Amino acid sequence: MSAGFNVGVYRTLAALYPKAFRDEYRDDLVAAFAAQCRDESVGRVWLRTLRDLIVTVPNQHLESRMKRPSPHTVAVVALSIAVGVSVLALASGTGPTTWIFLVVALGALLVAGLSWAAARPARADTLSERLTWWKLAGSGIAVLAVVIGLINIPIWGEGDLPGPMWVVMMLSLVGGVSLLAAGLALGTAHWFTRNRAIPKSAQPRVG
Amino acid sequence: MYQTTSMVTRNTDKPLPAASMHLLLALLRGENHGYGLMRLVDEQSQGTVRMGPGTLYGTLNRLLAGDLIEETTAEHDDAVSDRRRYYQLTGEGERIARVELGRLRGLVNRFRGVAGLGGAPA
Incomplete structure (x- = not known):
């Protein structure tokens, strides 16, 4: 070289x-x-x-x-802990330690979510303004993709998924579908609201 | 200079971290550039302390932030062509370096009387 x-x-x-x-x-x-x-x-x-x-x-x-502490520092640290502990949970197989790891990971994830939300600048006033339909739907698709991917990779040995992991997977699947459905519903509602909010007389004339 | 929080102010004469101590002691010999300091530290520690570039410039940056050293690049004609930065001790940096040297001397002196530990027995 x-x-x-x-x-x-x-x-x-x-x-x-x-x-x-x-x-x-x-x-x-x-x-x-x-x-x-x-x-x-x-x-x-x-x-x-x-x-x-x-x-x-x-x-x-x-x-x-x-x-120069970023407002997102706590969220980033909590998310790192959540990822690390989740890896430990996956590596520990089945048993009570897995549950402990999962509870810690979920707690860290919750802290990450809350601190991220708290650190956001208050630009939008209402929850519906902040939660745009594409963010919800995109999150749903991402969750579903991860869960389906994890179920299909052969890291679980010959048998089924370990018990606690099965519960987490199912909850994640339900969560992913719910997010996707909520996103699509919100998108549809916004589409109708926007079209109704502009009176015909105020719309630009074409031609 | 890229400012960091650590060592911005130094109120006490607590022992310095090893890398900082070695660099200050190397600068007691006179101003030098980064790689020159790296070689000096290697030489003065008889090859036991070999810094990587990240340790060298991270430590120099902390010493700059703590006003223990200052950059003198502009005073060197060859530095412009080499694009090398030169550093020297500030007054406070020299004082701290001498305190460190005294501390090391004191440590050696305390062991001087102990037979079999590098000094002549009393």
Whole structure:
């Protein structure tokens, strides 16, 4: 591999740093890496650099978040916990621990949803204005796609789904269908309301 | 400079994190650029501390934010062509570096009298 290739790969990896840090130091980071490659064995430099990236990228993100906390920080953290605990629930098979993991994941998901909603700027006044039909329907389709995908991938062994997972899947299916139905209903209602709200006399004449 | 929250103010003389300490001690020898500092730290620690670029510039950024070092790039003609940034200790940075050095000396002195731990027995 040429030196240019290694430097190019590192330049790409340096994109993992937060934007402000990257804007300030990307050229310096790349120059330091290139100089190291020139002076030492490339393999050793990569070993050290990968370890460096694993430690410093999350650290820089944490520092930039602490400096400029986003209103969505709590939601992002809660969502990360929900995803992590869900993976643990899937990995733990059946048993009481699975239930505990699932309850924690649902709790974290609830916190994520509430904090996300609380962090939203109050642009729209009513719930119906905020919940547009396409968001509801899109969420429903996404949930259904995930659930159907999870049911069909062969990670469940020979038997059926583990008991708690079966309940979660069924609830998710019902939730997905409900979201889709609600979205379509809201869309239809909006369509009728909008057409009725504009009197014929106020509509532009064509021709 | 990209500002971070940590080390923006430093009221106490608590021990510095290892990377910061090594960089401040390296800068006691005089101003230098990033890669030069990386090499100096490697040399002064006899190869036991080898920083990656992220650790180097993350730490330099924190030291800049804490006013312990300052950039002197503009004073170097070769820096413009090399696009290298040069750094030097501020007054406060030099004081902190000397405190760190004193702390290390004190530690070594305390063990000097202990037989078998790197010093002549008392």
